[in-house]
Amino acid sequence: MELDLLPLNLPSDLKRPFVIAGPCSAETEEQVMTTAHQLAEKGCHMFRAGVWKPRTKPGGFEGNGIKALPWLKRVKEETGMLVATEVAKPEHVELALEYGIDILWIGARTTVNPFAVQELADSLKGVDVPVLVKNPVSPDLELWIGALLRINRAGVRRLGAIHRGFTSIDQRIYRNTPMWHIPIELHRRMPGLPIVCDPSHMGGRRDLIAPLCQQAMDMGFDGLLVESHCNPDAAWSDASQQVLPDVLDFIIDRLVIRNNAEMTESLASLRKQIDEMDTQLMDLLTKRMRVSREIAIYKREHNMAVVQATRYNEILDKRGAQGSLCGMSPDFVRRVYEAIHEESVRQQMEIINK
Ligand code: PEP
Ligand code: MN
DSSP: OOOOOOOOOOOOOTTSOEEEEEOSBOOOHHHHHHHHHHHHHTTOOEEEOBSSOOOSSTTSOOOOGGGGHHHHHHHHHHHOOEEEEEOOSHHHHHHHHHTTOOEEEEOHHHHTOHHHHHHHHHHTTTOOOOEEEEOOSSSOHHHHHHHHHHHHHTTOOSEEEEEOOBOOTTOSSOSSBOOTHHHHHHHHHSTTSOEEEOHHHHHOSGGGHHHHHHHHHHTTOOEEEEEBOSSGGGOSSOGGGOBOHHHHHHHHHTOOOOOSSOOOHHHHHHHHHHHHHHHHHHHHHHHHHHHHHHHHHHHHHTTOOSOOHHHHHHHHHHHHHHHHHTTOOHHHHHHHHHHHHHHHHHHHHHHHTO
C-alpha cells in the first residue's frame, strides 16, 4: 500500500533542517507573542503551540481551546512564521482552518485510535494543508502507517510523520524510548515520506534535546519539532523539556548536517568489508546450525528434551559477558542469542519429530 505524496514544501534555511518550534501549550497571549517574536528573531520559520492539550490524567492544563486561536493568527501576521497546532477532533480541524493555521499535526494519543483518525481524515477531505502524523504511543508501526494511509486517502498529499518515541515499560533515560528501528523501517517502507523528529517528547529533558537532534540528523531525518518557551521553568505543561529560543538557536546552529547522497570511495570500501564480514557470519551460523542438528540426533537417540534450560541460561550468561568485554551491550548480545537459539530449537524439533 503506497502513499500518494506531494513535497511538504516547508520553509527552511539552506544549511539547516526545517524546524517547527514553540511552546508545548499556548498559555497566554503574552507568552505566545513573546516566544514567537524571540523565535522569529532567531530565524525560525514555523511556530508550534498546543491549543487543545491531550493530557494523560485529568486535572492538568488542557489548553485554552478556541480562545488561543486568534493569538496564533497574530503570530502569523506579526512575524510571518507559519503556525502549527495539534488537532484531535473534526471540530479542531474546522476551527484551526477557520483561523488560518498552516500546518496540522495529529498527536500520539490520537494516532493509536483508528476511529479518531478516520474522523479526522473525513474532516480533512478537500483541504490542502500539510498534516504531520505523530507515531502512536505504542511501538506499533502498522498503526502508524494505517493512520498515514487514512489521512492520505482523504486526499491530503502534503503529509509527513513525526517520530516522538514510544511508551516503554523499562524506560530509563528517555521519557519515550526512541526505538529508532521503527522510523527507519517506516522510511524503508515509505521512502518518499518526510520524517520529523520531536526530541522534546522523546527525551523529556532539556539536556537530551541537542543529542537527539543530532542523532535524528545523522539518520537522515528531514526536520525537527522542538518545544521552546520564553520562560520554560514556568511552563504550564512539559516544563522540563522546553528550552529558551536562544538555547534552541544554539543547538540548531551546532548541528552537523551530513551529506547522505554522496557515497565516497572510502565509504564504498568500508561497506565492502561489512559485506565480506556478513558472509563470514552467515557461514559460521550455518556451521553452528549443522552442529546443533547433530546434537538433535544425539538427543533423539538418548530420549532427551530439545530445550535444556540450564544449558540455554549458561549460553545467554556467558555470551552476554563476552559481549560486554568486546564493547557490546549485554542486552544486544542476549537478543542475538535468543534469536539464534530459537532457530536452533526449530531445526532440532524437525529432527526429533522425524
Ligand atoms: C505535543 O506535541 O505537545 C504533544 C502532546 O505531543 P505527543 O502527542 O507527542 O505526546
Ligand atoms: Mn508537550
